[in-house]
Amino acid sequence: MFIMFLGYVLFLVPLPSASQPQAAPQLLRFRDSLPEASKSLLQWNQTTSASAHCSWPGVSCYTNETDFRVEKLELKGFGLTGVLEDSYSFLCGVPDLVLVDLSSNNFSGSIPIVLGNCSQIISVNLNNNHLSGPIPPDVFKPGKLLALGLGENKLSGTIPPEVGQCKRLEYLELNASSLSGEVPSELFSIQNLKYLYLNENKFNGTLPDLPSRCSLLELLLLNNSFHGPLPPSISNCRDLRFLDASFNELRGVLEQGIFAGLMQLDELALARNNFEGQIPMSVWSLRNLTSLKLFGNKFNGSIPEDFRRCVKLTHLDLSENGLTGPIPDSVSYLRNLRIMNLYKNRLSGHIPPGIGNCTPLTDVVLRENNISGVIPPEICGLRNLEFLMLSHNKIEGPIPDCIGSLISLQVFSVFNNSMTGRVPPGITKLTNLTTLNLSVNNLDGVIPSDLGKNLVPGLDFLDLTGNQFTGELPLAACSANRLRRFTLGDNKFVGGFPTEIIKCKSLIRLFLYNNSLQGSIPNEMINSSSIEYFNIRGNMFEGSIPTVLGSWSNLSSVDLSDNKFSGSIPKEFGALQNLVEMNISSNRLTGKIPPELSRCPKIDILDLSKNELKGGVPSEILSSSSLSIIQFQDNKLTGMIPNTSASGQKLRVLQLGDNLLEGHFPCSLNTDLKSLNLSRNKLSGEIPRCIGNLKVLEILDISSNDFSGKIPSVANNMGSLQFLNISYNQLSGQIPDAWAKPLEHPGTSEGNPSLCLASINSGSCRSHKKAHLKGSALAGIITGSFFLTACLLAAIYVLVTRFWHRTPSTPEQSLLHHQSSYEDLPEDLKFVDILRGTEGWSDKYVIGRGKHGTVYRAQSMKSKKHWAIKKVDLTKAKSNTEMRILNLVRHRNILRMGGYSIRNGYGYIVTEYMPEGTLYHLLHKRLPRVALTWEQRSRIALGIAQGLTYLHHDCVPQIIHRDIKSDNVLLDSKFEPKIADFGTAKLDSDVDEDETVSTIVGTLGYIAPENAYSSRLTDKCDVYSYGIILLELLCRKLPVDPSFDEGFDIVSWVRTTLHGYNHHLGFLDEEIMHWEREDQQEALEMVDLALKCTEMVPDIRPSMRDVVSSLLKFQRKFDVNVRIHSTPQQID
Incomplete structure (x- = not known):
């Protein structure tokens, strides 16, 4: 850009004066001030010729001149070094020199202060050097400076406010220079400034206002830490062509008309900020707009039909927002569109058939929305389409038969939809296809046998997991020897072992688990040095395990479990230097455990269980310094357990x-x-x-x-x-x-x-006889106590019932005028507000129904604040328990009780209103679907855990909720969770009523196993229910999901499925597949924590305080203040 500006600068330069000393001596002084290595790079030979210097490399003289005056010095990329501060002053002595370009060299030291004294030089480019230190204020002395480039250096400090003195400045480039602090308002007030590049620094603060006579053509602010709003004065820059403020912390709602006057705008990028509200309508009136990048914000609302006005649009990226509604049919007007990224929104409806008119399209990425319907056949007219990514939607129907017409298609992904039918034969015509992901659908039939043939450059990724495919494996998939992933698990494929695929020298991952493959693995199979993950679990393979597997030098994980392998374990496995996990369980292996397995230096997990292995336990394996899990159970091992050194284990x-x-x-x-x-x-x-x-x-x-x-x-x-x-x-x-x-x-x-x-x-230990007698006596005492307790409870029930149903003193008056002495409502809320606000308990104000009552939304007439009102029939519910507990507790993660009222046999419990509803509704019912980040999920998990920790460990007496489920977790506007519905909760000091009855407390799917056989429940039943919520949060499955096989709940499903995915991500919510690898690993760690919480034996489960400690490590990277121990927190 600096070079493009050069011609404009030189056009403004006045003609030189007639009497100036020669420039050659000054240029030679500049060269001689440089280190020896740099001098040799400047072949400036001094001669007696008056014009010799005009031929020196990098030196340009004025044309049509007889006195050979120097106009420009352009030494860009010459590889020069030295301290520029020591050398630059010589250039100031070159008469009539107007342009200096020393960019892309290796100059170091400070920015020369003398730069501001060289009044004749109007353009200076020092970009891409190693200059350091702050920008000297003297650089910006009032003068003729038009253009200054200091970008891509190692500067520090802020922009001096003296920059405002350069009234003629038109071009300023400070990008990628490690500058920080706030941008001075003096910079933005320069009316002649046309090009300003502040991108990729550490600037913060708010953006200054722009002048009323703004001349800016290009403004780059991306990759900083600016916060606050985008100044409305940006609309003053009516000639602006390029605005990029992406990757900052800007926020707020953009005014609808903020871009109305920017009719020359060509590129608009505000990505990765925190803008909210609707996308301004003025955006859609920018007829010259070619690129619109608003991804990674919090925009909501729909995409209007008016966006067809942006007829020049070539790049549209609105992904990772909260946009709703359909993709407008008017997309058909965007005949220049090449890239359409709308992924990770809440879009619904169908894919408009008019998309077929956008023939230049190369990228259509609509994944992670709620798009339904079928893939329109019109899409097959997009001959330039390279990326079609529709995963994680609700698309139904077949893959279009015309798919073979997309001759440029490289990536086709429909992972996790509801597609049916067969894979059309035309898919084999996609000669440019590199990635094909059809996993987790309901597709069936036989895969075309020539899939993968005649592809250039060749298939790289093939995932057909989780369908109903039959027939034989597509063995031509690696015809181009480029295939890296061949994952076809959870289908109904038949046939033998795919030896042809193993020959693929590029193959890294081979997953064939849970199919109906059979036969033996040929021992003469070739050595594969590329395969890292090998999983053929759950098939019907038999025969011996081939020794050649021991020569697969990069093998990291091998799972041969749940087959019919026989014979011995090859000792050659001991040569696998990269092996981390080996699972050969549930086969028919015999012989001894080879001690050579201990030679695998990285092996961490070794599972040989459920075989017929004999002999002893090798001491070499027990003393391994790498193994953390050894599972040899259910074999026929004999001998003694060897005594080995525990050192280094x-x-x-x-x-x-x-x-x-x-x-x-x-x-x-x-x-x-x-x-x-x-x-x-x-x-x-x-x-x-x-x-x-x-x-x-x-x-x-x-x-x-x-x-x-x-x-x-x-x-x-x-x-x-x-x-x-x-x-x-x-x-x-x-x-x-x-x-x-x-x-x-x-x-x-x-x-x-x-x-x-x-x-x-x-x-002392008493004898069994005495113990028996004591037990008999104890039985009598318990029986008597039972009777007395029952009588006491009956009496209490009568008293409580009379208390709640005391006859009103004025029954003839309306409910509105009846004042009970048992009422304590918030100051801003009157009972008349509740009656009027719900229109006499109309169903249209219902926001929830539960076992213990119906919840309504009401608004205070005084403060306009919303409240939630739970209406409870006192003859049927334990509302007294709930009110007592809600009055007792104060914690940010427990629903706050605002007050109550008792009228005519009903209790009305007033609580804070949670605008995002229940966690259950968010995960399973909200349409369009809400995409949840790792940070949001981990915060929800931590919040629930902190609330339970408070109930279990910090409340006196202890409180056990006994009905923890996602429907009893409410979310505020920031997705902060709050535990609600204490209708079945129990205080530790209370008489345990459930010891006298057979009722099982809780909700199906969340109930701890011990509820079925023990009448005395502990806080560990809440821990179990919490573990279910964790799995629900990560898998987005119901506790008893319709997709599970009969007899499976979410715990058993995860335990079996987790092993099948080799601790990878296939069983989790599909969104997690697209997270950063670190976040994915932490999600798996949270799954492990959930499984610990759902152990069958209550005492093995962690306490909620331990759970909080485990979760805190996920939060520390989000730079938030979290409590190490959950303690009572006062709510204002």
Whole structure:
């Protein structure tokens, strides 16, 4: 751009005077001031010729002159070095020099202060050097300076306000120079300024107003930290052609007419800011607009039909906003459109057939909306189309038969829709196709066998996962030897192992899990040095595992589980230097576990469970320095568990249960072990004192062995123990305190006839006979207590009922005039407001219905503030409990109670109004669909967890909600969650009514398993329900979703599916597929946390305080102040 401005600058230069000293000596002084290496780059040879310097490289003289005066010095990209501050002054002595271009060199040091004293030089370009320090104010002395380029340097500080002194300045380039601070208003007040480039710096503050006589043609502000509004005075710049303020923190609602006068505007970019409201209508009147980029804001409303006025538009990007409504049919008028990006909005309706008129289109990206209907056949007329991305919508119907007409198509993605039918044969005519993603639809039939043939450059990505495809695998997919991903899991493909695909030298990922493939894998299969992920789980492959797999040098993850493989495990696997995960479980493998597996330096997970392996446990594997999970359970392993050095081990999970192991309890285990299963073996002897070293062990199962003797007291060191099973051994004596609570779970200690179930500190162990007598006496006491409690509860019920239904003193008066003494409403809300605001409880004001009442929206006539009113029939609901709890609690993540009223047998509970409704509605019912970022999801998860932590750990008495579900989580305008509906909640100090009845409390899908067999519920039932919400939030599935197989709920579905996706993202909400990799990994970590919360055994579940601690790490990167411990918070 600087060069383009050059001609204009020189046009304004006056003719030189007739008597000026020669320029050559000054230029030579400039050269001689540079380092030796730079001098040699300037071949300026001094001669006696008066015109010799006009031929020097980079030197230009005035034309038609006889005294050979220098006009320009252009040394761009010469590779010069040196401290410019020491050299620039010599250029000031060159008479009539008007332009200096030293850009794209390696000059260092400060910006020369003398630059402002060179009055004859009107254009200076120092872009793309290594200049540092602040911009000297003296640079901007009043003078003739028209153009200054200081961009792409390493400057610091701010723009001096003295810049306003350069009244003639027309061009200023300061981009990518690490400048910061606020932009002085003096800069924006320069009326002659035409080109201003401040992009890619660290500027902040608000944008100054522009002058009433603004001359700007181009204004680049992108990639800074400007905040506040876009100044309305931008409309003064009536000749503006290019405005880019993207990637800042600008916010607010743009005035509808803000762009009305900018009729010359060619490019408008306001992407990645926080603008709200509707896109100004004045945008759609810009007839010269060719590029509109507003992506990554919070714009709402619909795209108007008027946008057809922008007939010159070639690039339209409105993605990642909250736009609703259909794509206008008037898109057909945009005959110059090349790029249409509308992804991640809430658009609905169908794809307009008129899109076929936009023949220049190369990119159509409509993914992550609520678009329905079919793919219109008119789209096949777009012969220039390269990218057609429609994933994550509600598109139905077949792939158009005419798809083969899109001869330029490179990427076709319809992932996660409801498409049906077969893949048309014409798809094989797409010779430029590189990516084909048809996954998670209802497509069926046979894939064309020649898919992938005759493609240039060739197919790179093929994903057909999660359909109903039958027939054989498309083995021609790698005809061009370019295929990297071949993922065809969860279909009904038949046939044998795809040896042809393995020959593809570019292949990285091969996923064929959960199909009906069979036969053996040929051992003569070639060595593949490219494959990293190999998953053929859940097929019917048989025969031996080929040893050639051990030569796949880049293999990182291999899953051969749930097949019919037999024979031994190849020792050649030990040569895999990059192997991280190996799962060969649920096969028919025999022989010994090869110790060579320990030679894999990166192996982290090794699962050989559910086979018929024999021999001992290799000591080399147990002492591995890389393995963290070893699963050898359910085999026929024999011998003793080897004693190995625990030094350097990272083992966290060791599963050796259901084998034939003998000997004693192993004492050489890693002290950081979290889970140990030795159950159903033939282990014997006493439990050794070394067990006390396992201080962080959380799960221990030694059941069904032959352990005997007393449990050593050092077992009290095991303070982290959450699940423990010691049943069916020969243990005796007392139970250590640390083991007492985990053994409260039924069946975990039975089968030890000499074991005292009382803890060491509880006193003496009585005989079984005495215990029996005591138990009988206790039964009588309990029976009597039951009767007394029932009577007491009945009396309380009568009193409470009379209290709530006290006869009004003036029954003949209307409800409006009846004043109950049991009313405490907010100051700005009267009962008349509620009656009028709901039109006498009209259904059109209902915002929710639950087990315990109906919720209405009402507005205060005084303050205009909205409130939520829950109307409860006091004869049927426990509203007294709910009101008592809501009055008791104060926390930002618990719905605030504003007041109540009791009238004619009904209770009216007034709470704050939540404009975004319930989390359930947001996830499953909101149309158009709301796209949720990782930050939003993690904040919602943390908010709910903090609210529950407060109830469980900071309230006295403790409160257990007992009906945590997404429908009882409300969201404010910023998606901050608040727990609601305490109709079934229980205070720890209350009599537990549920101990006397058989009613199961909670909602199907969220109810903890122990609700079915235990009448005494703890806070861990809330933890379980919370885990369900986490899975719901991440998978966007219902707790009992129609898509699950019979007998599956979301927990069992995730546990089985997670393993099938090799800890990848296919089972999560499709939006997550497009997040940053770091966010995706954290989402998987949250899934793990959810599965911990939904463990079958309550005591294994974490506390909500532990959950908050786990979630906080996700929040720290968002730079928010979060509480390490959830404590009561006063709400104003």
